[in-house]
Amino acid sequence: MVRTGRGVATVAEAPAGSRLKSRIEEPPVVRHVARFALIVILLSPAVASAQEWARKMFKETSHEFGVVARGAKVEHRFTLQNLYKEEIHIAGVRSSCGCTSPEVTVDTLKTWDKADIVATFNTRSFLGSRSATLTVTIDRPYYAEVQLHVSGYIRSDIVFEPGLVQFGEVDQGAGAETRVRVSYAGRPDWRITDVRSANEDLEVEIQEAGRRGGNVAYNMTVRLKKGAKAGYINDQLTLVSNDGYRESIPLAVEGRVRSALTVSPTPLVLGSVGVGDEVTKKILVRGKTPFKVVSVASDVEGFRFDVDSESEKATHFIPMTFRAAKSGKIAVVIRIETNLGGSCVVELPANGDVKAVEVSEPTGPSE
Structure with a gap:
């Protein structure tokens, strides 16, 4: 028996005295x-x-979740298109x-x-x-x-109760606050040194609630400012401790700020327009209380808005005219400012498609 590059093979031996032949x-x-x-x-x-x-x-x-606390809400979204x-x-x-x-x-x-x-x-x-x-x-x-x-590392010595900061549904201008308890079991000198967030609409107050041996507890109050902009909140706080190697612990923040104003239609569809043609639409803006429309503007030329800035009422109809100057896709944001304050600015997306005008060549008289 011999071994070849393709596996184990058998060798038939030639009879004695004959010419050596192997197969x-x-x-x-x-x-x-x-x-x-x-x-x-x-x-x-x-x-x-x-x-x-x-x-x-x-x-x-x-995706790397990093170091997270036990009981914390931790998720990641893989987007596909x-x-x-x-x-x-x-x-x-x-x-x-x-x-x-x-x-x-x-x-x-x-x-x-x-x-x-x-x-x-x-x-x-x-x-x-x-x-x-x-x-x-x-x-x-x-x-x-x-x-x-x-992948990630779930710490057994730190627990959040509840596992995230949940504001729920909040009316714009009302603000909100909620509390989270942070519990630690380990070093007797452990402490939270800082709480960080990139969201300027959040405020955090933290107080030590107890310390006995290696068990430490903190009460954390998280506030959503009254000036928070309308929209969904999907953010996080980062708690910094004196742990050194694993000093940062993330805490998810969720909620939704309901706008004091509603606008329709959303989005504003201009449809297919020829170069040089005009399209007219009406924008409806509603509020819970009477308000004034201060200005309406867009970041693309060709839009004209008829604004009555003197009337104060709960419902406004704003006539809009768009004149197409050049061909191509349109994706624009229309900003509607009111006298309710800087936080009550409505952004209305608008889209359309401007088609080039086809010019046919003149034909001569037939012979």
Whole structure:
């Protein structure tokens, strides 16, 4: 028996006294394995190419949660966008570890539509260093799988109660506040030295609530300022401690500030317009109390607004005229300012498509 580059082969020995003749014979199983290996090698580039079209739809395929507290709400959104003419269907998503739960926000995407794969870190049931692979399965227009990777470290010595700052629904101008208790078990000299946030609409007050041995507790009051702008809040606070190596601990902040004003239609659709043509629309602005419209403006030329800045009422109709100067797509934001203050500025998105005017060549008289 000899070993060849393709596996184990048998050698038939020549009878004694005859000319040496050897014949290497491959068993049938070896031949089948060799053929299968060759097929896999030949198909590997095609399979990789097939997966690549799906991977291109994702902005990122990995995320590091960092060091987080036990019980904290920790999630990350992997955004994908359909870049193709065909409709995309996401059949499902699975996780390799119970430490991360995946969810698909939209499973069917037309061209340019977007969806999120939401990865939620299970900080209540798991501790320590954890990682997971999320496999997204697409079954239309072609089958493909995309793998997303997440990892992080869940601290067992720090607990948030509740696991996030949740303001809920807040009327614009009203402000709000909520409380979170931070508990620590470990070093007797542990303390929170700072709380940071990039959101200027948030204020934080923190007080030590108790210290006994290695158990330390803080009460944290988080306030949403009255001047907070309308819209969704999806932010985080960063607690800084004297831990050194793992001194930063994130805390999620969520909520929604309801605008004191509503505007319709939203968005404002101008439709298809020829160069030089005019389009007229009416913008409806409503408030809970009477107000004045101070000004209306856009960042694109060609818009004209008929504003009655003297009338104070709860409902305003604002006539708008748009004259198309050049061809191309239009994507503009119309800003409506009122006398209710700087925080009560309404931004209305508008879109349309300006078509070039086709000029036909004059034809001479037929002979």
